[in-house]
Amino acid sequence: MNQQRWRLCASLCGAGLLALLIFPKAQAAQPPDPLNSVMWDYTRNIFIGDADYRFSQAIKVDVPAFAEDPTQVPITIDARAFQGRIQRMVVWADLNPIQHIFNYYPSAGASPKVSLRIKVQQSTAVRAAVLTHAGEWHVGYANLDAAGGGCTTPSMGNADPYWQSHLGEVKARRFATDTGEGARYKFRVIHPMDTGLVDAIPEFYLQQVHLKSPEGETVVRMELSPPVAENPVITFDLTDDRKGYSLWLRDNGGNEFEQAL
Amino acid sequence: MKYLSGWILLWLALPVQAALEYDLQAEQVARNTWFVEGKTEDFSQENGGNIVNTAFIVTAEGVIVLDTGVSKRYGEALRQLIESTTDQPMRLIINTHQHPDHFLGNQAFADVPIAALEQTREQIRRNGDAFAENMYRLVGDWMRGTDVVVPSQTLTPGIIDIGGHRLEWLALSGHSGADLVLFDHTTGVLFPFDMVFYQRALTTPHTPGLMQWHQELEQLRAIPFTLMLPGHGPRVEDGRALDQMQAYLEWLDRVLTDAAEQGLSMTETMALPIPATFDSIALRRAEFERTVFHLYPDYEQAVFEP
Numbered sequence: 001m002n003q004q005r006w007r008l009c010a011s012l013c014g015a016g017l018l019a020l021l022i023f024p025k026a027q028a029a030q031p032p033d034p035l036n037s038v039m040w041d042y043t044r045n046i047f048i049g050d051a052d053y054r055f056s057q058a059i060k061v062d063v064p065a066f067a068e069d070p071t072q073v074p075i076t077i078d079a080r081a082f083q084g085r086i087q088r089m090v091v092w093a094d095l096n097p098i099q100h101i102f103n104y105y106p107s108a109g110a111s112p113k114v115s116l117r118i119k120v121q122q123s124t125a126v127r128a129a130v131l132t133h134a135g136e137w138h139v140g141y142a143n144l145d146a147a148g149g150g151c152t153t154p155s156m157g158n159a160d161p162y163w164q165s166h167l168g169e170v171k172a173r174r175f176a177t178d179t180g181e182g183a184r185y186k187f188r189v190i191h192p193m194d195t196g197l198v199d200a201i202p203e204f205y206l207q208q209v210h211l212k213s214p215e216g217e218t219v220v221r222m223e224l225s226p227p228v229a230e231n232p233v234i235t236f237d238l239t240d241d242r243k244g245y246s247l248w249l250r251d252n253g254g255n256e257f258e259q260a261l
Numbered sequence: 262m263k264y265l266s267g268w269i270l271l272w273l274a275l276p277v278q279a280a281l282e283y284d285l286q287a288e289q290v291a292r293n294t295w296f297v298e299g300k301t302e303d304f305s306q307e308n309g310g311n312i313v314n315t316a317f318i319v320t321a322e323g324v325i326v327l328d329t330g331v332s333k334r335y336g337e338a339l340r341q342l343i344e345s346t347t348d349q350p351m352r353l354i355i356n357t358h359q360h361p362d363h364f365l366g367n368q369a370f371a372d373v374p375i376a377a378l379e380q381t382r383e384q385i386r387r388n389g390d391a392f393a394e395n396m397y398r399l400v401g402d403w404m405r406g407t408d409v410v411v412p413s414q415t416l417t418p419g420i421i422d423i424g425g426h427r428l429e430w431l432a433l434s435g436h437s438g439a440d441l442v443l444f445d446h447t448t449g450v451l452f453p454f455d456m457v458f459y460q461r462a463l464t465t466p467h468t469p470g471l472m473q474w475h476q477e478l479e480q481l482r483a484i485p486f487t488l489m490l491p492g493h494g495p496r497v498e499d500g501r502a503l504d505q506m507q508a509y510l511e512w513l514d515r516v517l518t519d520a521a522e523q524g525l526s527m528t529e530t531m532a533l534p535i536p537a538t539f540d541s542i543a544l545r546r547a548e549f550e551r552t553v554f555h556l557y558p559d560y561e562q563a564v565f566e567p
Contacts, residue, residue: 062528062529062532063528064527064528064531064550064553064554065547065550066547066550066551068550068551068554068555069554069555072554072558074526074527074528074531074553074554075528076526076528076529115526115527115528115529117527147395147398171562171565172565173524173564173565175523175524176523176524178529184524186524186526186561188561188562188565233558233561235524235526
């Protein structure tokens with residue numbers, strides 16, 4: 001009896017293995033990672049689950065050749081190829097201790113290109129996964145070379161009490177876009193963006209960013225995680241070129257900040 | 262079999278050992294003055310960090326060594342080179358500024374007075390270990406045994422006469438916050454050290470400002486030198502290195518100002534074209550990216566202000 005069960009089990013396992021060997025092509029909607037990151041299956045599972053996906057060069061993930069300062073690494077995600085079709089974009093770094101960086105939700109009037117600075121702990125793949133309204137995942141990617149330490153270094157602010165009296169202070173400016181259409185907004189907000197990974201400094205970071213139209217409608221919404229660099233500088237592009245936009249921010253301590261742009 | 266495996270091991274080990282020789286060459290460039298030129302490359306496992314120029318002056322009262330290089334191994338090779346060039350004893354070692362490729366060879370000269378500007382001593386005391394750690398990561402085993410030796414003496418700017426050489430020390434700040442420059446009145450050789458990079462892109466991690474650096478270079482133009490030995494890149498007999506430095510600094514300042522005015526992000530700024538005028542400068546793209554890292558946030562900040 002036992003032997004029979006063992007045989008049954010073995011043949012089932014064998015069949016499974018055989019299927020894996022014979023039918024890898026059947027998994028075309030779950031292609032292998034072009035960056036060969038050991039964490040791809042793990043992080044993909046966290047952020048997009050078991051859904052089908054494809055890698056896409058149309059989503060541009062721009063990173064510097066080397067992370068000279070691992071606490072302030074600039075990245076630009078340009079998903080304008082998917083303009084008007086984006087339900088949500090998730091950006092993460094495979095090998096960061098906190099992988100998630102931000103979610104980005106554009107509505108009509110947004111041009112899906114966003115720039116900001118992040119912390120990295122070591123060389124890592126950076127991913128920007130776009131979920132379209134049709135329910136498809138398209139994943140942009142880039143490799144970022146770094147020496148590391150960005151997430152476990154105390155924020156500069158901890159050595160300097162400046163932020164305590166200037167928390168949430170926003171400086172912003174409106175610019176022309178590189179295409180000449182719409183408008184670009186860049187802002188900087190004073191916030192320590194503590195990761196919680198540094199001795200005895202709890203996580204303290206901006207969680208929500210809303211860019212609101214003159215009517216008060218949210219045109220771009222972002223959810224940030226602690227790997228966004230201290231004193232975030234974020235650049236948004238809009239197709240709407242009207243003035244009268246405003247910014248609303250909220251941190252995990254419940255502090256809210258609002259600023260006309 | 263035993264012998265065979267021995268030979269295989271030896272054969273495997275040989276190329277590795279051979280690769281860790283700096284092979285420094287001293288070129289006599291003026292009376293009593295020797296130039297040890299490094300490569301115009303970035304730090305790598307291949308070059309062991311030999312990307313810096315060092316020099317020495319053999320005076321009648323002993324040898325003055327100008328910077329000690331990137332590692333204990335470099336310092337030892339430099340000392341050997343000097344001792345094979347002259348019988349004069351070591352008189353004084355100078356660390357020209359706080360960057361690691363200029364002082365991490367100090368261990369090889371620990372029995373000789375090592376002098377630097379007061380602020381440089383302070384900077385090495387504060388940042389030295391972090392710099393050394395970074396160098397281990399960049400060039401690996403070449404760094405073996407290297408430890409920080411903080412300069413033991415403070416060098417005061419001004420003119421001193423040593424062994425038949427009238428040496429004028431100037432304290433500038435454009436490159437790293439405290440930058441020594443030496444003019445040897447006796448030979449007409451100007452040692453701007455890292456205040457001047459020639460045919461190799463300048464580095465900006467500790468500059469107090471591009472235009473401050475630019476202005477301080479004007480002071481060097483006023484010096485009646487006949488030969489200039491830059492901190493990085495080949496020697497030059499006229500103002501060409503100063504022209505290149507000033508043109509590049511001006512361009513950097515303008516391109517960062519314009520980018521900030523246009524609202525470009527850091528990655529967009531890093532991708533901007535570098536004018537063909539600078540085509541002869543090694544590592545210009547990589548150093549431009551680093552400069553954007555170091556300085557662009559301040560340029561951005563300036564345009565936020567009303």
